[in-house]
Amino acid sequence: MxxxxxxxxxxxxxxxxxxxxxxxxxxxxxxxxxxxxxxxxxxxxxxxxxxxxxxxxxxxxxxxxxxxxxxxxxxxxFRQTARHDLAVSAVSARYLARGYEWRRDRRPITRRDHQADGVAILGGQAELVEVELTPKTPIRYKAIHSNHGERLTREGYTRVVYLATPGACRLAMKEADRWLFRDVRPRVVAAPVMDARGAWSGEPDAPWAENLMPPAPPDDAGTPALWEGIA
Known part of the structure; x- marks a missing residue:
């Protein structure tokens, strides 16, 4: 602990x-x-x-x-990132409760590299986790999603999961549609479970949890059920 x-x-x-x-x-x-x-x-x-x-x-x-x-x-x-750090711990704790191991992502290797908020591991499969309380700019998402695409194809991660506010979810997925190749796009999913204060707002046993928590297989080509119906 x-x-x-x-x-x-x-x-x-x-x-x-x-x-x-x-x-x-x-x-x-x-x-x-x-x-x-x-x-x-x-x-x-x-x-x-x-x-x-x-x-x-x-x-x-x-x-x-x-x-x-x-x-x-x-x-x-009282620093600006304290709410975000607490939001990451809230997400991490819920992964632990479902049997996952939680690690920090590795530090950026190059200036173009991106460090995710965490890595969740279960059954030999690892996924990158992003916790977002405010949307980033479209140009920033371009760089981040490009990096996610490379890591999904080259580093063996099963998928990228965004747990965020509704606004951040919408923009992150919109930019993912724009910048990710078709073969990896289904492996980037999102759920609007955070509020602007960094508090968890999703129900722990809501239907999305059943789709979200099990790691997606690397060759999953279907549309993420988690994101369907979210405007």
Whole structure:
């Protein structure tokens, strides 16, 4: 659990509840652990000095992060990217709850390269995950989708999943239609499950979850059912 927290850097209590499900030895669950169980884990980690916490004004509830015993450095919860970091941890925790492993994507190799928000791995298959709270510019999407296409064909990733606000989903998929080749386009999918604050707004057992969570096979040429009907 602490290893996961070091990867995502910070998490709110809802993400902790989902991540604890993924750390259990039971079968994959569809619901997070109870609030009391999550609070007990946080309390124990605080007592032994392994994590720290705060309650930022923009978030309901506490935010926790792994304690840096070497430098004593704490994350800046008011920087511009804090909401995005918490959104990534919310997504990551839900992947863990469904049996996935979560890793950081590798750093960009060249100036044209792009680092995704995370890599989700299950059954020997890996997919790139993008978490977007605000749409990027079309020219930026051109570069990102071009890089996604290369990694799908050359690096063995099964697909790219966008978990984003409705507006970011629409633009990301519109630009994917424009810049991705026909053979890889079906392997870039999206779901509008985030709100502008970076909070998860999708139902955990909604129909899209059944289509989203299992990794898509590399040779899947069908239209992503996940995106159908989203205007």
């Amino acid at each position: 602490l290893d996961w927290l070091r990867v995502v850097r910070m998490a709110d209590m809802e993400a902790v509840r989902w991540a604890l499900v993924g750390m259990s030895l039971d079968t994959v669950e569809r619901a997070p652990v109870g609030v009391r169980a999550a609070q007990l884990w946080v309390s124990r980690m605080l007592q032994v000095g392994l994590i720290d916490r705060a309650r930022p004004a923009f978030r309901q509830g506490s935010v926790v992060w792994p304690k840096d015993t070497t430098s004593g450095r704490v994350p800046d919860l």
